[in-house]
Every structure is written in C-alpha cells, then in structure tokens.
Amino acid sequence: MNDYPVRVSHLGKINIISASSASIVQFGDRGEVNAKVQALAVQRQQRHSRRREMFFESYSVFSRPLPAIIEPTNEFTDVNMSVTNVQPRICVDSVGIIAVSSCGMIFVGNGLTSTSETRVKHIRQFSAALPLPPIGGQCPTSLPPSGL
Amino acid sequence: MNLKVINHSLYVGSIEMTAVASSSVFQIGDTEQYSLYSMFDTPPESVVVGPIAPLGPPEDADEAEGESSVSLASNEAITVNR
Numbered sequence: 001m002n003d004y005p006v007r008v009s010h011l012g013k014i015n016i017i018s019a020s021s022a023s024i025v026q027f028g029d030r031g032e033v034n035a036k037v038q039a040l041a042v043q044r045q046q047r048h049s050r051r052r053e054m055f056f057e058s059y060s061v062f063s064r065p066l067p068a069i070i071e072p073t074n075e076f077t078d079v080n081m082s083v084t085n086v087q088p089r090i091c092v093d094s095v096g097i098i099a100v101s102s103c104g105m106i107f108v109g110n111g112l113t114s115t116s117e118t119r120v121k122h123i124r125q126f127s128a129a130l131p132l133p134p135i136g137g138q139c140p141t142s143l144p145p146s147g148l
Numbered sequence: 149m150n151l152k153v154i155n156h157s158l159y160v161g162s163i164e165m166t167a168v169a170s171s172s173v174f175q176i177g178d179t180e181q182y183s184l185y186s187m188f189d190t191p192p193e194s195v196v197v198g199p200i201a202p203l204g205p206p207e208d209a210d211e212a213e214g215e216s217s218v219s220l221a222s223n224e225a226i227t228v229n230r
C-alpha cells in the first residue's frame with residue numbers, strides 16, 4: 001500500500017461573496033492560526049452620536065475564562081494515531097460560499113494547529129421605559145439621559 | 149489506544165454553503181488540532197416568545213429518521229396574552 005506523508009488539495013473553482021470580521025480565506029499550507037474577535041452588536045433607538053461609547057470591560061462575556069480542555073493523561077485514554085494516505089491528493093471540483101464572518105475560516109491546504117475564539121454581546125437599547133422590570137427592584141420610568 | 153487511519157481516494161464534485169460564521173471552519177486538507185470557541189450573549193428582548201407563525205410539518209416529515217418530535221401538535225401557534 002502506498003503511503004504519501006502529505007496530501008495535496010486540488011480545487012477547481014471557488015466563489016466567495018463576502019468575508020468579514022476577522023475571517024480567513026487561505027490557499028496553501030499553514031503552521032498555526034490564532035484568530036480572535038470581540039464584538040458588541042448594539043441596536044439603538046437613538047442615534048449613535050447622541051449616546052456614549054460602549055466598552056468591552058462592562059460585560060462579563062468578554063472576560064470570562066475559556067473552558068479548559070482536559071488532556072488525557074493515563075495509558076487507557078491516551079490515543080496514538082497513525083495515518084496512511086493511499087492517495088496523494090484531495091480533489092474538489094467547485095465550492096460556493098455566500099458569506100464568511102466572525103472568525104470563520106476557509107482553508108485549502110494542510111495545517112497543524114488552529115485556535116479560534118469569538119465573543120459576541122448583543123444589546124437592544126431603548127430610550128423609552130424598560131420592557132421588563134429588573135429582578136428584585138423597581139422599574140424606572142425611563143433610562144437616564146446619557147447613561148448606558 | 150491505537151487509532152489507525154487509512155485515507156483512500158477523496159473526490160468531491162460540488163459544495164454549496166450559505167455561511168461559515170462564529171469560529172467555524174471549512175477546510176479542504178489535513179490538520180492536526182483545532183480549538184474553536186464561540187460565546188454568544190443575547191438579551192431576552194430579542195427572543196420572540198409568541199405569537200409565532202403557524203408552520204406546517206416539513207416535507208416528508210413522516211419518513212424522517214430520529215425526528216420523533218415532528219408532529220402537528222408541536223407546530224401549532226402559541227398565543228401569549230399580555
């Protein structure tokens with residue numbers, strides 16, 4: 001049986017309309033990718049120029065630690081993997097993708113390690129009364145004029 | 149544990165995708181390691197509780213495997229009195 005150490009990717013045609021927000025489209029091999037994006041998606045009733053800037057530090061989703069990946073340590077859960085490539089190529093005729101966004105990654109080629117992290121906080125900001133009363137407190141009649 | 153992988157021929161005709169988003173990966177090739185994290189925080193106001201549009205069951209729902217919840221009852225509109 002043949003054994004090729006590295007497989008080569010052959011791609012006939014690719015069509016990508018949009019790649020945005022720290023997305024990667026790469027043709028060729030790579031060693032390490034470390035992609036990270038933080039986003040505050042704010043929908044405001046008032047114009048942005050009339051409201052204050054917003055800060056990532058105000059929201060806990062941007063500072064909470066990532067869940068730990070526990071590596072196997074003993075001989076029963078440790079996995080030794082051996083790969084035999086009978087064919088030296090991967091062939092794809094055509095690829096069509098409408099959108100790549102928020103650390104989305106398109107790779108044609110081989111790689112070693114890739115790490116990607118996306119944190120998105122969605123906010124709806126109304127200038128009128130709050131739609132729901134806060135838990136254990138009085139519902140204010142309106143938001144402070146310049147507060148967040 | 150020993151895992152032996154044998155990669156034979158891989159020929160793909162056409163791939164059509166709508167979107168690759170939020171730490172997702174589409175790759176043609178080999179790799180060793182991936183660590184993909186995505187955190188998403190959405191306010192309750194953006195979640196529509198009801199009333200929802202009454203959708204019928206999808207086409208060929210009776211023949212779908214592993215979809216025991218497909219029935220007319222689960223697709224009835226929910227009305228919320230405010």
